[in-house]
Amino acid sequence: MNALSVERIFKQYGDKTAVNGISFDVAPGEIYGLLGANGAGKTTTMRMVLGLIYPDSGTIRYEGKSYGKEQLQGLGYLPEERGLYPKVKVSDQIIYLAQLRGMSRRDADQNLRYWLERFGVPEYYGKKVEELSKGNQQKIQFIAAVIHRPRIVIMDEAFSGLDPVNVELLKSTVKELRDSGSSILFSTHRMEHVEELCRNITILHRSNPVLQGNLKAIKKRFPRERIILGTEDDVKGLEKVGGVMNVKRHEYGYELLINDEAAGRPVLELALAQTNVNRFEIMEPTLNEIFIKTVGESHE
Amino acid sequence: MNSSFWTVVGFTAKNKIRGKAFLITTLIIAVIMSIAINLPYIISQFSGEGKPTAVGYLDSNIEKAKSNLFTHTRIAAMLNDYYAKQEKPELKLVPIPDAGSAEANEKALKQAVADDEIQGYIEFSPGKESGFPAITYKSESLMESKVSASLSAALQVVKMEAVIGGGGLSEEVKALLTKPIELESVQISTVEGAGSIGQGKTKEQQGMDFGTVYVIIIMLFMAIMISGQMIASEITAEKSSRVMEILITSVAPLKAMFGKIFGMFLVVLLQMAIYIVVIVINMTLPQNADKLGELGIKLSDVDPVLLTYSLVFFLTGYFLFATLFAAVGSIVSRTEDLGQAVMPITMLSLAGFYICIFGGMNNPGSMLMKVCSFIPFFSPYAMVSRLGLSDPPLWQVWLSILILLATILAAGWLSAKIYRAGVLMYGKKPSLKELGKAMRAYK
Numbered sequence: 001m002n003a004l005s006v007e008r009i010f011k012q013y014g015d016k017t018a019v020n021g022i023s024f025d026v027a028p029g030e031i032y033g034l035l036g037a038n039g040a041g042k043t044t045t046m047r048m049v050l051g052l053i054y055p056d057s058g059t060i061r062y063e064g065k066s067y068g069k070e071q072l073q074g075l076g077y078l079p080e081e082r083g084l085y086p087k088v089k090v091s092d093q094i095i096y097l098a099q100l101r102g103m104s105r106r107d108a109d110q111n112l113r114y115w116l117e118r119f120g121v122p123e124y125y126g127k128k129v130e131e132l133s134k135g136n137q138q139k140i141q142f143i144a145a146v147i148h149r150p151r152i153v154i155m156d157e158a159f160s161g162l163d164p165v166n167v168e169l170l171k172s173t174v175k176e177l178r179d180s181g182s183s184i185l186f187s188t189h190r191m192e193h194v195e196e197l198c199r200n201i202t203i204l205h206r207s208n209p210v211l212q213g214n215l216k217a218i219k220k221r222f223p224r225e226r227i228i229l230g231t232e233d234d235v236k237g238l239e240k241v242g243g244v245m246n247v248k249r250h251e252y253g254y255e256l257l258i259n260d261e262a263a264g265r266p267v268l269e270l271a272l273a274q275t276n277v278n279r280f281e282i283m284e285p286t287l288n289e290i291f292i293k294t295v296g297e298s299h300e
Numbered sequence: 301m302n303s304s305f306w307t308v309v310g311f312t313a314k315n316k317i318r319g320k321a322f323l324i325t326t327l328i329i330a331v332i333m334s335i336a337i338n339l340p341y342i343i344s345q346f347s348g349e350g351k352p353t354a355v356g357y358l359d360s361n362i363e364k365a366k367s368n369l370f371t372h373t374r375i376a377a378m379l380n381d382y383y384a385k386q387e388k389p390e391l392k393l394v395p396i397p398d399a400g401s402a403e404a405n406e407k408a409l410k411q412a413v414a415d416d417e418i419q420g421y422i423e424f425s426p427g428k429e430s431g432f433p434a435i436t437y438k439s440e441s442l443m444e445s446k447v448s449a450s451l452s453a454a455l456q457v458v459k460m461e462a463v464i465g466g467g468g469l470s471e472e473v474k475a476l477l478t479k480p481i482e483l484e485s486v487q488i489s490t491v492e493g494a495g496s497i498g499q500g501k502t503k504e505q506q507g508m509d510f511g512t513v514y515v516i517i518i519m520l521f522m523a524i525m526i527s528g529q530m531i532a533s534e535i536t537a538e539k540s541s542r543v544m545e546i547l548i549t550s551v552a553p554l555k556a557m558f559g560k561i562f563g564m565f566l567v568v569l570l571q572m573a574i575y576i577v578v579i580v581i582n583m584t585l586p587q588n589a590d591k592l593g594e595l596g597i598k599l600s601d602v603d604p605v606l607l608t609y610s611l612v613f614f615l616t617g618y619f620l621f622a623t624l625f626a627a628v629g630s631i632v633s634r635t636e637d638l639g640q641a642v643m644p645i646t647m648l649s650l651a652g653f654y655i656c657i658f659g660g661m662n663n664p665g666s667m668l669m670k671v672c673s674f675i676p677f678f679s680p681y682a683m684v685s686r687l688g689l690s691d692p693p694l695w696q697v698w699l700s701i702l703i704l705l706a707t708i709l710a711a712g713w714l715s716a717k718i719y720r721a722g723v724l725m726y727g728k729k730p731s732l733k734e735l736g737k738a739m740r741a742y743k
Contacts, residue, residue, distance in 0.1 A: 050549045069552070077549050083542035088315055093543075096311045100304050100550035144546065 001064050003028045003183035004049065004152050009058030011044055018044040020207040021058070024200070026152070026183045031174065033198030033215075034187040037295060040204040042187040043080060046154050049185060050077055062152065073102045076150030080157040082137055084144065086130035090116075093129070094144055101148040108147060115143040119169065135162050142170060146177060153177060154185045159193060171197070191287040201287075203294055211294045215287070222285040222293070227256040227267060230279030235271045242266065253279070304551045308559025309566065316530070316567045326571055330578045337582040352389040353447055355437070356412050356421035358405050359395035370432050370462070372424045378458045379451075390450045394418050413440060420447065432459055509603055513688030516610040517681050519572060521653045523614075524621045527568040528649070529642065531561055531622055532629030535719070536638050539630065553720040557630075558712070561622045568618075609697065610684050616704040617680025620711055621649055627715035630722035652678040656685045664689035673700050676707035 004026040011019040019041045026032040034042050048055045051067050062071040085093050091112060098108035116122045119139045129137055138161055145153060158174070159167045174197065178184060188194060194201060195215070203211040211218060229235070230253040238254060239247045243263030248255040256267060264282045271277050285293075316322055335342075363372040376393045383389045394417065399408045409421045420439025435455065437448050457478060464474070535557075538544045547556055582588060624645050632641045655678060659668055664686050672682035673696070683700045686692045 047545075050545075052545060052549060072549065075549060077546055079542055079545050081542045083544070083546045085315075085538075085543055086541060087319075092311075092315070096307065097546060097550060099307045100547070102304075 002026060002061075003030075003063055004032075004185065005061045005064075006045075006049065007059045007061075009045070009048055009055035009060065011041075011048060011053065011055050017207045019048070019055070019204075020209075022202065022204070022209045023058075024202050024209075024212065026185060026200075028151075028183055029178055029181045030199055031178050031184040031186050031197045033194040033201035034185060034204065035189075035191075035194060035201055035291060036187075036204035041207045042204055043156055045204070046156055046185065046187065050075060050154060073148070074151040076145040076148065076153040078142055078145040078153070078155040078158050080160070082134075082141060084129045084137065084141060087128055090127055090129060090132075090140055091125045094140065094147060097144050098147045101150075103148045111147045111149075112143065115147065118173070119143075135166050138162055139166070139170075142173070146173075150182065152183050152185070156187050157189070158186065159188065159190065167193075191291060195287050203291060205295045211290070218290065219284050219287075222290050224261055224282050224284055225258050226283040226285075227254075227258060227264060228279060228281045228283055229254040229256065229267065229271055229277070231271055231275050231277055233275035235274050237270060238267065241270060305555045305559045305562075308551065308556055309563040312534070312560050312563025313566045316564065317570065322567070322571075326574055330574060333575060333578050334582050337579065337588060338585070341587045352383065352392040354394050354418040355391050355447065355451070356394045356396045356409055356418035358409065358421075358423075359397055360405075361398045368431065370459075372433065375424075375433070375455075375458065376422075378462060379454055382454050382458050391447065391454070396421070409438075422451070505603070509606055509688045512603070512606055512610065513685050516614055516684055517653065517656055520614050520617050520680055520684075521649065523568045523572065523618055524649045525646070526571070527564045527618075528621055528625035528645065530567075531564050532625040532632075532642050533635055533638055534560060534564070535626055535629030536632050536635050539633055539722075540635065548720070554716045557623075557626050557716055557719045561619065561626055565618065565622065606688055609687050612701060613680040613684050613704075616701065616708060620676060620680075620704065620708045621645065623708065623711045623715040627711075627718040627722070630715075630719040648677045652681040656681040674703055676704055679704055 002025040006025070007023050008021045009019060009023075010017070010021055022041075022045060024032065034045060036042050044053070047053045049060055051072060060067065062074065065071060091109070094112050095105060095108045098111070099105060103111075113122070113125065116125055121136060121139065124132060124136065124140065129140060132140065142158070145155070155174070159170060162170065171193070174184060174186075178197075186194075186198060198215055200214050201212070201218070202209050229238075235254065238244060238256065241263055243258050243260035244256050244267065245259055246257040248257075256263075258264070258267075261282060268277065268280050271280070357372065357376045360372055363374075368374075373395075376395070379391075380393045383391050383393075394412075396405075396409055396412050396418075399405050412418050413420060420437055420441075423436045423438060424433040425436065426433055435451070437451055439447070460477065461474075464477075469477075535544075538547065551559075625642060628641050628645060629638065632638050652672070655668065655672055659666065663669070669682050669686055670692075672678040673686055673692070675682075679700045683692070683697060687697065
C-alpha cells in the first residue's frame, strides 16, 4: 500500500488556480520529488498534504486512510521558512513539538540528544534558537520534523541556506530516513539533489503537472543530444560529421550538440584517427535541461 | 486527547513566567504598589504630620489695646487654647510682631510664609453684621481645605463659647449644643434579590462590598488588558515566525488556541496573586495597619455570596475577551500591526470599565447599568457593580450569566475558525470578505 496517495486535487484562491488536478503516489521508503519554478504550486500541494489547507476537490490518503488525528501525528514537516520560537531554548521547543505529536517527554528528550549528537552540535541543547546561525537553525528545524519518527516527512526546500558540508550531512540523513522506511515528499529548486535522491518526480508548471513519472524513464524519453569528447590533441573536421549541430571547444576537449545519437560513432572514429581519446560519452540529458525544456516549452 | 491541551498550557505558561519581561514587569508593579500604599506614611514622615500646622496672625498693637470681646488678638488666643486642648493639635497660631504700617505688616507675614515659619496666615476684616470679624486664610497652596475647615470649625466653637461663656449655661447644655447631628442612610430592598444590600448590613459591611466590587472590576480590567495583549502578540509572533505551520500540523487548532488562552490565564492569576500578596503584606505593616483600622477595613466583612458571583463574572469576562484577542492576533501577520488591530477590543473593555467606575459606582440602579448588565462585553463589569451596590433580582443575574456563557461559546467558536483560517493568511491584513471565504473553507 502506498504511504501517501494524492488523487486529482484542486485548489483555487479566488479566481486563481493554485493547484490544478495533481495526482501522485509515494511508496514506503521512497523520496518523491516535487519540482517547479517559484509559484508553481509546490508549497500549496504540500500544505494540502499536511492538512493545513483543504483541497477544493480530490482526495489525499495516508496509508489508505483519510486525514485524521492519527495521520497527523505520523507526519513530519520541514517548512521552507524557519518555524521555530526564536526566544525559546532548543530543548524546550523541540520537546514541546514532539509532545504535541504524541511522544512522551523522556523519549523526546532522548531522541533530541541523539539527533544533536548526530549533527555534531550537542551544545545547542540549552541554547536559544535566535543565538544560532541560519544553517544551524535549519538543523534544529530538521530535528523538529523527524524527532517523532514520522512515517511521512514533507520537506519544503530542505537544504536552502546550508553550506556544502551541511548539505551532505542532511542529505545522508534523508537517505537514512528513506532506508528506514519513511516516505518523503521533497521539493527543491536544486536539480542535482533530485537526481541524487528521488525515484519519481512531478514537475509543476503554473499549477499544472507537466511532467510526471520515474526519473530514469523520463530521462530515456528525452533524446541524448550531447557528446563529451576528451582528447590529447586537436581534432579537425568535427563540425562536418553528419548530425553534429554545434561544436564547443573546452580545455579538456570538445562538447558537441547532436540531433541524432547515430552521430556518436563517426565522431569517435574521426577523433581516434587523429589523436588519443581520453574520454568519450554520449550524455544523458540532465534534469536541469529537462526542466528548462519542459517549463520553457509550455511557456510558448 | 487532553494531554496536548495541557502541553500547550504548560509550554505557554512556563515560557511566559520564565521570561525576563514577566519578572521585570511584576517586580516594577509590585514596587509601585508598595510605594503607593506606604505613600501616606512616607509623606507624613517627611512633612512631620502629627505636628500642628503653623498659622500666622498679626500681633497687632492696636488690637491689643482694644477692649472688645472679639479683638483679633483675643480670637487668636482663643483658637490657640482650643487647639491646645486637642489630643493631637491640628493647628497652632503663631504671632507675627507688628511692624507698624499695614504694608510692612503684610510684608512681614509673607516673609514668614516664605521662610517656612508658618504655612499661611489669617487676616481679619470687619464682619458684616455681628461683632465677629470676617476672616481670610491666606496660603501659598490653592486649596487648603483641611486647614480652612479646621479653622472654621474651631472658630465656630470658640465664638459660641465666648458668647455663652458668660450666660451661666451648664456644661451639659453646652455639650448638647455642640454635639453634631447624627444622620445615617440605610438602603433597603423591596424584593428578594441576589445583591448583597438589604440584609441589614452595617456601614462597614457595605463599605467592604463597595471595596470588593472595586477590586474585582479593577482586577478584571487589568487581567484583560495585560493578558489580552499577551495572547494576541504571542499568536502573531507564532504566525510571523511560522511556528504556527508546524503547530497546527501537530495539534488541533481549537486546542492550540484555548491552550494558549488558558496558559496565559494561569500566568495572569499568578501575577495577580503576587500583587495581592504584596498588597496584603504592605497593609499589615504596623504603620499602615493603623490607617486601615481607622477606615474600618476588615477582610472578614467580605460577603461570600458577592465574592462568588464576582468570581463567576471575572472568569466569564476574562475568557470572553481572551478569545477575541486570540482571534485578532491570528488575523494580523506582523507584530507592528497588532496595536491597531486590538484597539476595538481594548476600547470595548475600556468602555465597560469606565461605565462602571464613573456611571455605576454612584448610581448602580440606573437604567444605563441595567441595560449594560445584559450586554455581554459590559456585563462582567456592570453586573458586579449592581450586585455589590444595589439589589438586582436573581433572575437578572442568571440571565446575564447565561448571555455571557452563550456569547463565550459563540465567540470561542468564531475565534477558533478565524484562528484556523487566519493563521495561514500572510501579508496584508485580510478584508472581512477574504476572511469569511477562508473560514468557509475550513469546515
